[in-house]
Amino acid sequence: MAKRTEAAGRLDDAARAGWLYYVAGRTQDEIASAMGISRQSAQRLVSLAVAERLIKVRLDHPIAECLELAERLKQRFDLVQVDVVPSDPGSSSTTVGIAEAGAAEIERWLKKPEPIVLAVGTGRTLKAAIDQLPAMECPQHRIMSLTGNIGPDGSAAYYNVIFSMADAVKARHFPMPLPVLVSSAQERDLLHQQSLVQSTLKLGREADVAFVGIGELGPDAPLCEDGFLGRDEMAKLMDEGAAGEICGWMFDRDGRLLKGSINERVASVPLPSRDSTAVIGLAKGKRKYPAIHAALKGRMINGLITDEAAAKHLLST
Amino acid sequence: MAKRTEAAGRLDDAARAGWLYYVAGRTQDEIASAMGISRQSAQRLVSLAVAERLIKVRLDHPIAECLELAERLKQRFDLVQVDVVPSDPGSSSTTVGIAEAGAAEIERWLKKPEPIVLAVGTGRTLKAAIDQLPAMECPQHRIMSLTGNIGPDGSAAYYNVIFSMADAVKARHFPMPLPVLVSSAQERDLLHQQSLVQSTLKLGREADVAFVGIGELGPDAPLCEDGFLGRDEMAKLMDEGAAGEICGWMFDRDGRLLKGSINERVASVPLPSRDSTAVIGLAKGKRKYPAIHAALKGRMINGLITDEAAAKHLLST
DNA sequence: AAGATGGGTGAGTAAATGCCCGAGAGCAAG
DNA sequence: CTTGCTCTCGGGCATTTACTCACCCATCTT
Numbered sequence A, B: 001m002a003k004r005t006e007a008a009g010r011l012d013d014a015a016r017a018g019w020l021y022y023v024a025g026r027t028q029d030e031i032a033s034a035m036g037i038s039r040q041s042a043q044r045l046v047s048l049a050v051a052e053r054l055i056k057v058r059l060d061h062p063i064a065e066c067l068e069l070a071e072r073l074k075q076r077f078d079l080v081q082v083d084v085v086p087s088d089p090g091s092s093s094t095t096v097g098i099a100e101a102g103a104a105e106i107e108r109w110l111k112k113p114e115p116i117v118l119a120v121g122t123g124r125t126l127k128a129a130i131d132q133l134p135a136m137e138c139p140q141h142r143i144m145s146l147t148g149n150i151g152p153d154g155s156a157a158y159y160n161v162i163f164s165m166a167d168a169v170k171a172r173h174f175p176m177p178l179p180v181l182v183s184s185a186q187e188r189d190l191l192h193q194q195s196l197v198q199s200t201l202k203l204g205r206e207a208d209v210a211f212v213g214i215g216e217l218g219p220d221a222p223l224c225e226d227g228f229l230g231r232d233e234m235a236k237l238m239d240e241g242a243a244g245e246i247c248g249w250m251f252d253r254d255g256r257l258l259k260g261s262i263n264e265r266v267a268s269v270p271l272p273s274r275d276s277t278a279v280i281g282l283a284k285g286k287r288k289y290p291a292i293h294a295a296l297k298g299r300m301i302n303g304l305i306t307d308e309a310a311a312k313h314l315l316s317t
Numbered sequence C: 001a002a003g004a005t006g007g008g009t010g011a012g013t014a015a016a017t018g019c020c021c022g023a024g025a026g027c028a029a030g
Numbered sequence D: 001c002t003t004g005c006t007c008t009c010g011g012g013c014a015t016t017t018a019c020t021c022a023c024c025c026a027t028c029t030t
Helices: A002-023 A028-035 A039-051 A064-077 A096-110 A123-130 A162-169 A187-193 A195-206 A231-239 A261-265 A286-297 A309-315 B004-022 B028-035 B040-049 B066-075 B098-110 B124-131 B162-169 B187-193 B195-206 B231-239 B263-267 B286-297 B308-316
Strands: A053-057 A081-085 A115-120 A141-146 A172-174 A209-213 A240-246 A251-252 A276-280 A303-307 B057-058 B081-085 B117-120 B142-145 B172-174 B209-213 B242-246 B249-250 B278-282 B302-309
Touching: A002 A039, A002 A053, A002 A195, A002 B057, A002 B066, A002 B242, A028 A039, A053 B004, A064 A081, A064 B187, A081 A096, A081 A309, A096 A115, A096 A123, A096 A209, A096 A276, A096 A303, A115 A195, A115 A231, A123 A162, A123 A209, A123 A276, A141 A162, A172 A195, A187 A195, A187 A261, A209 B242, A231 A261, A240 A286, A251 A261, A251 A286, A251 B142, A286 A303, A286 A309, A286 B249, A303 A309, A303 B124, B004 B028, B004 B040, B004 B057, B028 B040, B028 B124, B057 B066, B066 B081, B066 B195, B066 B308, B081 B308, B098 B117, B098 B124, B098 B209, B098 B278, B098 B302, B117 B195, B117 B242, B124 B209, B142 B162, B142 B195, B162 B172, B187 B195, B187 B263, B231 B263, B242 B286, B249 B263, B286 B308, B302 B308
Parallel strands: A081 A303, A115 A141, A115 A209, A141 A172, A209 A276, A276 A303, B081 B302, B117 B142, B117 B209, B142 B172, B209 B278, B278 B302
Antiparallel strands: A053 B057, A240 A251, B242 B249
16 A cells, blocks of 8 residues: 555656656756655656656657658559558667557547447557547547467466556446467357447447557467467467458468458457448568568458558558 | 759758667767768768757657656746646645645755755645655755745644644754744734744845645635634735735736735745745646736746646637 | 675776768769 | 859767666675
8 A cells, every 4th residue: 555655656746757757858866856865866757757667758750761651552452541650770679660550540530529438359469559649538428458368377368458548538448358279169159149248249230440459470470479378379370371360360371350260269250341430450570571461462351550560561562 | 953953962861860769779979980980970970860850759658748748848838847747637635646746846955965045835736746755864955944934823824834734854944933924014024023034034045945735715725724824814815916926925827926905914935036945836726727827927937846737728818 | 783785986998980081983074 | 164052971079878796784694
């Protein structure tokens, strides 16, 4: 109890220091003397504010080249919404940049006064985007999870997105209290009969917008790393021509859902249709190129948030 | 035309550099080599991006608004120190929040190793702030009272602040062994001749910082409640245009000391000058808005500790 | 009670950043 | 072609920031 108050006080100080540093443009020395602490402490508070994501930076300028790439992607793949962020050549992160851009796009939707249903998938990229969301008050909207949020070991899944999102934006939320993969098609159908799941499934069909990560497949794919899929199953999938997945739905290099196979056992909500819903994929990174390309080719998504390098690659194919 | 494209290209580069710096977190050296320019050029682009407001930083924490308000108050009323604490809409207390903030500010001053002279006024708000002070050892400082600490009935005044403060922080203290109001200007002058009082008056002129409450006037004002001022005198004051008081000094709505009237009989130390002393007022609460505004307008104080609601009101006038 | 543990602090220092200034390119007028 | 002007660039340097290290103190463990 006392501990929490203490920690909150420290975060308060961190926020103060961060504000003085980034917004007011003071030096850490000035902050230190203003707050009556040593310069080192001020520095620590500033970096704490950054680490705790109290400080959010956004670039508010259309970079011509990114805009052009976005426009061409839109034309080429018949998309309604494309965001291309600059690439950072030196970084191998798969989230830096598109997380911020994704958060900005999500925020745009959430700012609408009329109630919407916003669907989210899961994955590291999406989680990073959610972490960039500012605190908001959106009681008018409903957000729902397209994928189960129970991990392979029964725990809440690592990159469970919907709870952190609901927490940040204060909207009603509808998780999928299921694993991502179940043991058989029969089990899935049975589980989907549950009334809780039924209402979430229904909501999925009503979604106005869906944000999904695009996952690559392969022996090093997150799905394997996190234990959702055995290496043998992954190998089998690859043999069947799988090129990527969205919310657990496996598709081949032309973006067609694989018949049978793992997909029989995916407990996720069916991807909303492009016709009624804005389905926006987030992905960047070389390893994901085939998956992104397939998803676009198969028209599984009609919106994309990616980076320059990926955009260039997609246009060059 | 060519010029505009050129300038736009430069902004593009600035945006790119700013993005790499703030979002991707690279150093200017890395940006420079990534973009094939010198580090200095990269630095220029980054600072251009900031100057052109391409980079938007925001603080995602409840106190962000308070800091923003504080900054605006500083600008608007030419103050050196402003602290805005969150308002508690449910509470009508006139001290909750600013007492803690006031104590924190006092503590900052007392922590200085070099000796200072700290002046205090009186009042419920200041008393509440003092009560929040931790025990300290400050033999190097001197604290003095700006106002008399003898009540209208000859007893020690209720909200006498200096003794409890001296008790808490173990500093040498210089009270004003006088009533707040005496019977005439002559009597005041006579009392001020006393050597004890003389030394306190002298100390007042040397004060490095003064903490004062800002009092509202009116039939229900504390000054009446506590019997310092009769209702008839208060009514007369109001007729003369009095809007508030600090340490007993009455001022009108423009923050000008009233000539004659009660002020002739105020035995307090003259308020230290803004030029040499940080004069920090503490006040919040709807009833005090006119008084605070007047004190700011008349430049009687150059520091303020208040709450969000009052800050907003002051900025809206 | 003694010792481990974890978070926080200040000193010191290396790295990164901001800024001034002289050099050189480009350009218009003479 | 020269002169004078502006503009931008990069070198050098002072300031500011990040990081490491030793240390302190409260809490927890054995």
